[in-house]
Amino acid sequence: MNNQVKELFEECLASSSPEELAILETVLRGFQKKQKNINSSYIGGLLHMERKIKEEYCELTVPISPLLHNSLGIVHGGITATIIDSAMGTLANSILPDGFGAVTSQLNIHYLSVGKGDYLQCKAHIDHKGTKTMVISADVHRSDGKKIAKASGSFFIIRKK
Numbered sequence: 604m605n606n607q608v609k610e611l612f613e614e615c616l617a618s619s620s621p622e623e624l625a626i627l628e629t630v631l632r633g634f635q636k637k638q639k640n641i642n643s644s645y646i647g648g649l650l651h652m653e654r655k656i657k658e659e660y661c662e663l664t665v666p667i668s669p670l671l672h673n674s675l676g677i678v679h680g681g682i683t684a685t686i687i688d689s690a691m692g693t694l695a696n697s698i699l700p701d702g703f704g705a706v707t708s709q710l711n712i713h714y715l716s717v718g719k720g721d722y723l724q725c726k727a728h729i730d731h732k733g734t735k736t737m738v739i740s741a742d743v744h745r746s747d748g749k750k751i752a753k754a755s756g757s758f759f760i761i762r763k764k
């Protein structure tokens with residue numbers, strides 16, 4: 604297994620352009636962030652997510668690199684959705700007592716403008732917290748200040764198994 608990974612790594616390294624090398628570095632540094640527990644998930648590490656949580660509010664920032672681009676060279680809409688779901692999910696789970704978790708049951712996103720620039724920042728806040736469901740809204744802005752997405756999500760509160 605070790606040798607297989609080494610061979611694959613060396614093969615990728617040998618055939619990479621300068622841009623691909625930069626992407627490989629982004630991926631490896633992200634993997635390392637999960638290994639070192641700087642991020643709690645591989646997705647968070649690979650996207651180099653940084654988050655601040657205050658009561659009923661979460662701010663999540665992701666630097667833009669070609670790793671996040673679609674074939675048009677702008678941020679992939681699924682990546683924006685991941686950023687939104689992560690900010691909302693982190694917020695929902697942060698306010699629950701031990702033994703409970705929250706999962707996304709519905710996510711609605713309006714994509715208002717293209718994702719480009721240095722970073723995307725998502726700000727999520729709680730609109731409603733019930734005993735079984737939560738409703739959370741979020742806005743995503745890019746580094747030049749333009750709003751690129753507006754979202755609302757429903758979360759279902761589960762008892763952790």
Ligand SMILES: CC(C)(COP(=O)(O)OP(=O)(O)OC[C@H]1O[C@@H](n2cnc3c(N)ncnc32)[C@H](O)[C@@H]1OP(=O)(O)O)[C@@H](O)C(=O)NCCC(=O)NCCSC(=O)Cc1ccccc1
Pocket residue numbers: 688689690691692693696705706707708759761762763764
């Ligand atoms: C739970 C519910 C929303 C409602 O369930 P109901 O409509 O009442 O239906 P029913 O009770 O029949 O169960 C149906 C299925 O649900 C399963 N299940 C039920 N209760 C529990 C439980 N306590 N624990 C575990 N599983 C439970 C159950 O086993 C069954 O599975 P099966 O079919 O047998 O394999 C369900 O529709 C669902 O799980 N949807 C998907 C949600 C999802 O995956 N969202 C995306 C990921 S979240 C995210 O990423 C946000 C985030 C970001 C960052 C950080 C953190 C978070």
